[in-house]
Amino acid sequence: EAQVTQNPRYLITVTGKKLTVTCSQNMNHEYMSWYRQDPGLGLRQIYYSMNVEVTDKGDVPEGYKVSRKEKRNFPLILESPSPNQTSLYFCASSLHRRGTEAFFGQGTRLTVV
């Protein structure tokens, strides 16, 4: 089954404690991205990757890092989480470049206290 898998689904952490949210897709998609969703602000793109070892900033990249060492994986790294990064995070992938029939993961609800 074609899918994008994020882990963990829920995470509560403390300010400053580094964390990684994993994302994996099984569709051999080139393009992957991370979004965060906040009430009243909608979905905003954090980072995206057009292929292995190619990443770039989206609209709200501050406080986040990503890597793309393999085609299937695109982890989101918060080096020093802060409470304003409390949000619902989604990973997405698509066959070609941005957008176009994107497949989204089920989401990771992160709370930073």
Next chain:
Amino acid sequence: DAKTTQPPSMDCAEGRAANLPCNHSTISGNEYVYWYRQIHSQGPQYIIHGLKNNETNEMASLIITEDRKSSTLILPHATLRDTAVYYCIAYLSGNTPLVFGKGTRLSVIA
């Protein structure tokens, strides 16, 4: 990407057709119209997209006006599981990310 305008909410009776409108009066000739939906904090789900012609798939139909300034997503027989926020996106492939607006919250009522 062209800005889209959707009503904030709509109701539909179960079993009836749900017709969700979208205005995109500034859409350019090579921008596609995409529809996604998001069911209660799950990841957005792709529904359908089109450029000029009407499109149909197993989930829905997309009707685009001849001048391309507006479109309608049709769910032919809405069920309770179609209750979701529906996003209409005018998208120029390859240059910018998908920009999700506020969408239309569709409530399907038994």
